[in-house]
Amino acid sequence: MLPVTNRGKGQKDSALGAAYGVITSYKVHSNDVLDGQLRVTVEEENTGRSVWFSERMLTDNEIIETLKETASQRVRWSIHRPKSGWYIRLRAPLFPPNASVSLLPVEAPEAPAGSGTLSFLCQTRIDLTPPPPAYGTPSANPAQPRMSQSSDHSYPPSSPSSPIGSAPYSKPNPSSPLAVNVDVDPAASTTELLSSTTVASTSSLLPSPVASTNPNPPAAAAPGATGPKTTADPRVRSEVTRFFVKPMPLGTTTQPGAASSRLSFLPAAMSMNLMGSLGTPHHSFTIQTSSGALPPVLTYHDTTPFLSAARSTGTIELDHGVARCLGVEPSWWIAVALAYVEFLEARDGYLAASDG
Template identity: 30%
Template structure:
C-alpha cells in the first residue's frame, strides 16, 4: 500500500470536483478544483431541443429549439450549416395581422411560374409522393429551342436536297451491279447555319427560390353549440357546465401572406379595412375533450396541391404545426417571457 501511495505521489495529477446544481431554475453541472469552492467550468443546459423524427427510418428531420429562459423558437434541419435556422417570430404591433398569439415565419419556396396549375386535372396527375427538400427543388425544366431562320442560300440548298432520287439504268442489261444514282438525298442533313451559329437546345436558367411569408394564427371560429332539444335534464345540465367551463381551443391556421409587416391604412382610408387572409395552407382542428389536462388531440388538414407546388417537404409544415401547437398550449409563459 505504501508503494502504491508513493507512486501516486510522484504522478502529476490534477483533481476536480464535479457537482450538479440542485436549483431547478438553474440546472447546471459545476466543475471546481478539489478542496475549493471556486467554479472553473460549468455545463449549462440552455436550450430545450425537440426532435421531429421520421418513424420509418428513425431519421431526425427537424429540431425545434427553445430556451429555458427567455423567448425564441427556431427550427433547424441537419443539412443546415451552423448558425442557420428558421425562426418563428411575433408580429409587429403595426401589422394588420397582429395579435398576441399570432406568429410568422419565412421560408424558401418555388417561384410562382414553377408552381403547378390550380386545375383539378393537373393536381390529379401530380405525384404527391415525389421527393421534396428544403430549400425546395424546382420542377424539371423543359429545354428552350433556339431556331435561326434560314438564309436564301440555305433555303435553296434545302430545295436541292429535297429532290427525288434518280437511278440511271445501265446500258448493259446483263450487268448485275447498278450504277450509282446521279443525285442522293443525304441521310443526315447538316444543321442550318446563320452567322456561324447552329440550331441549339439551351436550357432556361434556374430560377432563384423566393422567400415566402406565412402567418400562424388561432382560429377564432366558435364551436357550434349542440342541440339540447329532446334530451334529459341531466344532459342539459352537463351541457351547460361544459359551455361555462373555460376550455381554450387550440385550433389554428397556417396561411401565406404577402408580408408580415403590413401597416394599417392611412387616416384617409376607411378604418377597419383588413386585407383578406389567403386560404389556409394548413388547418388544425382541436378535438381535445373537455376536462382534459396536459393532453391534446386534433386533426391537421393540409392542402396537398399547394404543398406540392411550393416544393417544400410535408414534414416541414407538420413540424411547424406541432411547434405552434406547443406554443399555444404554453402561451402564458411565452407571453410573460416576451414581456420581460
C-alpha cells in the first residue's frame, strides 16, 4: 500500500475515520444494448481511469460476466446466472472446481417482503486497528486491504428448502489459499471455463466459498466455521461474516444529483415535480455486514436516465477503510455490486412482465 496525504476529487474520509483511509468514487457505465457484447466499465471518478471492466459471454446453460482488472487484463471474478431458473454465483479462478459464493434471498423478518435484499457469506479477517498515519488510497492505485500474516427457483427467488449442511462438501488441498470446506454444485458444468485464465496475485484475501443452502443462517453456522479463529496477531480474527446487499430506503441518498441526473432530459419544472415523488433511485443500494457493526463497505447510487435505451449507469462509493478492516480485496465488492445491479434489472423485467 502506498501512503497518501491528500484527498482528491472523488475521495473522502472513510466512515471509520480519516486514519483508516478513504472512500473512493467510481463511475459505472455500460455500452448500449444495441452495441453487441455487453461491457461494463468501472472508472475512477477523479481520474477517469478504467480500473475494472466486465464482459458477458454465453454458454449452453449459463450467462457469465467476467470481471477483469483493466491494467493487467486478469480475471478477478466471474458472475454466473442460469439461462432458465434463478441463482447468482460468484467464482474466482483460484476456487476449486464447482465451488462458488452464492447470493441468496433474504426474507421477513430480516428484510421487508419483496425488497429484493440478498445475502452472502464471506470469509473475513477482521482487523479494526487503524493503519499507520500515512495510510490511504492513491488515486492511481486502488487500495488493497492489509492482511494478517497467516497463511430450479421461481423468480423472484424463494428460499431453498434444504437445511444448511445438506449439500455435499469437499476440501481443497490444505496448501491451497482456499483451504476451507466448500459448497460443491454437481450440476454446474461451466464453472471450469475460467480455470486456465491467468490469475492475479493472491496477496489479498479472496472470499472463501462457504457452503450454505439456507439463505438466513448465522454466520458462525457455516460448515467449517465453528466460530472466530485466532491468528498470529491477537487484534485480528478470522471468521465467516454474513453480508446484506439491500436497496437504500427512499429519500436516503447521500449523493446529491443522483435522482436529478436521471431526469435531465425533462424540462426543469417537470423534473423537480417528478423528483419529489420518486425520491431515491430504486436501484441504489448498500453492501454491509448483516449485524450492522461496520458502516457499509460499498454504496451504489443509480444515475440511469429514465426511459433510456442504455443500460445502468451509476456511482460506486467504496470505503477502502472498511474493506481493509474486513480483509477482503476491493474487486470482490465491485463484483458483488455489478451482480446485484444485474439482479435488479432482471427483477424489474420480471415484475413488468407479470403486470402485463
